[in-house]
Amino acid sequence: MHELAVCQALIEQVKLVAHEQHAHRVVEINIDxxxxxxxxAQLLEQAFSIASAGTVADGARLISKTTPVRVNCRSCxxxxxxxxxxxxxxNCGDWQTRVVSGDELLLTTVEVSRNIxxxxxPGITEH
Amino acid sequence: xxDTCGCNVTHGNAHLLQxxxxxxxxxxxHESVSVLRNLLAENDHTAGHNxxxxxxxxxxxxxxxxxxxxxxxxxLEATIDALGKELAIAVIExxxxxxxxAERIRRHGVKAIQITTGSACHLDAHMVxxxxxxxxxxxxxxxxxxxxxxxxxPASFDLGQHHNVTxxxxxxxxxxxxxxPVMFRSADLVLLSKSDLLxxxxxxxxxxxxxxxxxxxxxxxxxxISSKTGAGMDAWLHWLxxxxxxxxxxxxxxxxTTATSMPAP
Numbered sequence: 001m002h003e004l005a006v007c008q009a010l011i012e013q014v015k016l017v018a019h020e021q022h023a024h025r026v027v028e029i030n031i032d033x034x035x036x037x038x039x040x041a042q043l044l045e046q047a048f049s050i051a052s053a054g055t056v057a058d059g060a061r062l063i064s065k066t067t068p069v070r071v072n073c074r075s076c077x078x079x080x081x082x083x084x085x086x087x088x089x090x091n092c093g094d095w096q097t098r099v100v101s102g103d104e105l106l107l108t109t110v111e112v113s114r115n116i117x118x119x120x121x122p123g124i125t126e127h
Numbered sequence: 128x129x130d131t132c133g134c135n136v137t138h139g140n141a142h143l144l145q146x147x148x149x150x151x152x153x154x155x156x157h158e159s160v161s162v163l164r165n166l167l168a169e170n171d172h173t174a175g176h177n178x179x180x181x182x183x184x185x186x187x188x189x190x191x192x193x194x195x196x197x198x199x200x201x202x203l204e205a206t207i208d209a210l211g212k213e214l215a216i217a218v219i220e221x222x223x224x225x226x227x228x229a230e231r232i233r234r235h236g237v238k239a240i241q242i243t244t245g246s247a248c249h250l251d252a253h254m255v256x257x258x259x260x261x262x263x264x265x266x267x268x269x270x271x272x273x274x275x276x277x278x279x280x281p282a283s284f285d286l287g288q289h290h291n292v293t294x295x296x297x298x299x300x301x302x303x304x305x306x307x308p309v310m311f312r313s314a315d316l317v318l319l320s321k322s323d324l325l326x327x328x329x330x331x332x333x334x335x336x337x338x339x340x341x342x343x344x345x346x347x348x349x350x351x352i353s354s355k356t357g358a359g360m361d362a363w364l365h366w367l368x369x370x371x372x373x374x375x376x377x378x379x380x381x382x383x384t385t386a387t388s389m390p391a392p
Contacts, residue, residue: 002247002248002249002279002280002283002284005247005249005251006166006167006283009166009167009168009169009170010166012169013162013164013166013168013169017160017162021158021160023158027155027157028157028159031166036308036309036312037283037309038279038280038282038283038309038310039166039283071344084308084309085305085308085342085343086342087312087342087343087344088342088344095341095342095344096344096346097344098344099344105165105166105167105283106163106164106165106166107162107163107164107165107166108161108162108163109159109160109161109162110159110160110162111153111157111158111159111160112157112158112159112160113157113158114158
């Protein structure tokens with residue numbers, strides 16, 4: 001299961017965003033996962049609760065959106081829906097296509113809460 | 128897909144790049160920050176760095192992937208025996224445990240670096256980067272990276288290789304490309320290994336494997352190969368020599384000074 005490694009990479013990025021935004025808490029993380037990315041959203045979500053423990057992302061909602069598989073046909077030029085195991089042009093049936101959507105593994109947005117004195121988490125001393 | 132040229136912007140997320148989309152206040156009073164960064168950007172960055180190392184020294188890097196037991200190490204042994212005098216080869220071996228495969232390779236007179244991943248089911252660019260520090264790329268023509276035997280996880284991690292070569296052994300069945308589309312879609316060359324078993328396992332039809340690959344819009348060439356009998360080895364060695372020459376040509380076209388072997392500072 002490589003989802004734990006992917007999840008750790010996700011959390012590193014989220015920590016960086018939180019740091020840049022001077023956020024004390026991450027509320028929500030939105031990711032796009034394509035069926036052709038090789039990552040299972042459900043396993044990533046399970047790994048998230050373990051990998052995020054004790055980090056700024058602890059307790060955040062992880063919301064993954066599955067992107068549609070779509071291909072651009074090199075023959076007829078049409079962009080059509082496809083299946084992960086059948087990346088054939090739905091218009092003309094040619095197999096020489098290029099995937100234009102469905103292989104994403106993307107951190108899209110991070111919803112953060114900025115420092116408010118009354119919400120200072122334990123362990124952080126303000127000067 | 129990368130984070131610099133905009134190719135990661137799809138219909139679904141393009142609105143985030145519109146004015147006002149970068150940082151918005153949500154209904155709950157929190158702030159939403161637009162990121163649009165590949166989750167594996169850190170790995171991909173190191174992979175790009177590895178690729179620069181290979182390019183600078185004109186070393187062809189091949190990432191060998193397959194199920195466990197499909198004959199990756201046997202293929203490498205046969206390849207080293209055939210090309211070892213002509214080209215300087217080294218191997219990076221990825222396994223969960225043991226130095227067994229590296230020891231097999233070393234018996235053929237080439238350097239082998241064993242990466243033991245512990246419980247990790249794939250190699251990543253950082254592991255390969257560490258291994259590269261133990262190789263003198265200036266003295267090499269080809270580096271084979273034998274990935275952990277696994278048709279799932281290794282497909283998601285760029286290592287900095289020039290080409291992915293995926294083995295599909297005859298006992299596994301000809302529908303493996305349909306079952307593991309992410310892996311087989313990433314292949315630049317598919318080797319139908321243990322082809323000497325085709326007469327016995329006659330339910331494996333190479334034409335079916337080809338059909339399943341085409342359904343993935345893959346134009347990767349397919350070679351039926353047996354490390355045991357030597358059948359198909361010529362085509363595989365020819366592909367390797369062509370890719371080695373193509374890399375030299377490509378590197379030479381960018382900077383002629385790199386065509387000569389320069390010692391690292």
